[in-house]
Amino acid sequence: MLALAAARLGFDVGVLTPEADSPASRVASFTLVAPYDDPQALAELARRCAVITFEFENVPAGVVQQLAALGAQVAPGALALATAQDRVAEKSFFEANGVPTVAFAEINTVKDIKRALERLSAPAVLKTRREGYDGKGQTWVKGVDDAAAAWDRIGRAPAILEARCPFVREVSVIAARGRDGQVADYALTENVHENGVLRRSIAPAPAADTVRAEADRIAATLLERLDYVGVMGIEMFELPDGTLLVNEIAPRVHNSGHWTLDACEVDQFEQHIRAVAGWRLGPTRMLAAVEMLNLLGDEADDWPALAADSSARIWLYGKRGAKPGRKMGHVNRLRPLK
């Protein structure tokens, strides 16, 4: 979707991917199939591209540094990527910058878990510091007695323990920052997860003005403190009293912003391209209210029914293998703005 947005703005797109026959390569001008950290591929990418970005936050942060060392212009930068890749660094960054988040502790041993439970109370959630997403690499610690087993369940990897958050719902803000420091937020979005995977997003989320304002304040703080360039997804928990706690940031276009593709004047993909290319950000104004539904696993095989449903704006990603729970596409349904 980034490649499509770039193409319509007149850019030629090159893709570096370890995957042969990737969806992006089918809409790109050229493709380099190699590991993300392949020195030759990185050198070629740097030589051929005016600007480089990424759509996957597990690209090694060192790759961004290597590209920068080769003289390439890369956005977002290594700081945002490194921060988002390590849950302890991420939540420490939130705390240091006045961004509310859940209570947490760094975990390197079973003893750390037991000690942290005194402060955080059980049940608490234990997550690997790195590489977890969509509910992978995490487990609930039911009590002190469960500490050793939980440590085993996540593979004894460096971890974070987070206090249970009694949230009433999950919301997100998709925000962008340009090279000139300009910030633009999309409407607050309400998200519904199933089995740890995003199922539905509703925008604009019904919310008090104070909640919207706090979400925008949080977004602006994060983007500025990271000296961020591009689109960022910011996931938050809303507490019963309207307090927002940031759960995590994604230094990239975000699934909970896919509704912008059909409902906004400029969608998050074009916005990201505009930002990293050094263009002025576009308007995030909504032309319609919208609900996005993810197509998971073999649900995308129902495309004939979706094609027959004129209310469904369809996005199918062209991924070849439909594993259970894998995001294969999404559907946006519009309704008039109130």
Place this chain on the structure above:
Amino acid sequence: MLALAAARLGFDVGVLTPEADSPASRVASFTLVAPYDDPQALAELARRCAVITFEFENVPAGVVQQLAALGAQVAPGALALATAQDRVAEKSFFEANGVPTVAFAEINTVKDIKRALERLSAPAVLKTRREGYDGKGQTWVKGVDDAAAAWDRIGRAPAILEARCPFVREVSVIAARGRDGQVADYALTENVHENGVLRRSIAPAPAADTVRAEADRIAATLLERLDYVGVMGIEMFELPDGTLLVNEIAPRVHNSGHWTLDACEVDQFEQHIRAVAGWRLGPTRMLAAVEMLNLLGDEADDWPALAADSSARIWLYGKRGAKPGRKMGHVNRLRPLK
């Protein structure tokens, strides 16, 4: 833009083009660079594609027949293409089907011009039957004395002479027909030409309900009588009393429908893909009013100014050579629907 629309719906796109490094090839899964009538390329295209369409009405109609003979599913069909390629066949088709058009005569000699002027009056416009577009291959015949010179000016090619049309404005309808016979029209569009080339389109065109209804009647008639599948552009002249005369049809997505890209729930490119793929047509509902401005020749070099203008939704085609008057991109500017 067709390839982009197809990609987001999950289709892989292959392109046959005589042009090396074409804009479409940069967003396609594979490209065959060969003349449109190259037998080997056509065989490969037929073998690899489930459905074939075209974006250029000067593809020889025989090519569509060859592909069909190879078992390929091609839409729109050879009848529509052949009709649109020959101005005499086209206007005869209009007359035979109750679609109002200007008075005209088939021209094969200077004598034909002189005889036709008795009925059509001077000045009248002489156009080659084939391959003219954007004002090319046509000339005004100022009177009987100018007949021989006019015949020379258009290269003594088989031609049509058309009566001068005292129109107040040019309008168009972008209409689609599915494989199931379903028809969907976009809002009536007002078009402003400069030097024979489309400069601006405004949608919805301010117009009386009777004018809109007649435009839709004309569109439905043409699509049905041609057993058409896909999107068609229908250019019309509006007379002072609101009468519409069809000037020409384009058996493809149409420049005067480029505004749909940013202002409609489903744009003309997705609509065309839906139609030729046998999907149900999508809603043509407008989410905003819009004005489209073509970027001609080196105007597209002003992209930094456009990038800085947040009201401009930018489409740059990635054509490598900016000849004067060549369509290099366009800009849509939205405003709220009244």
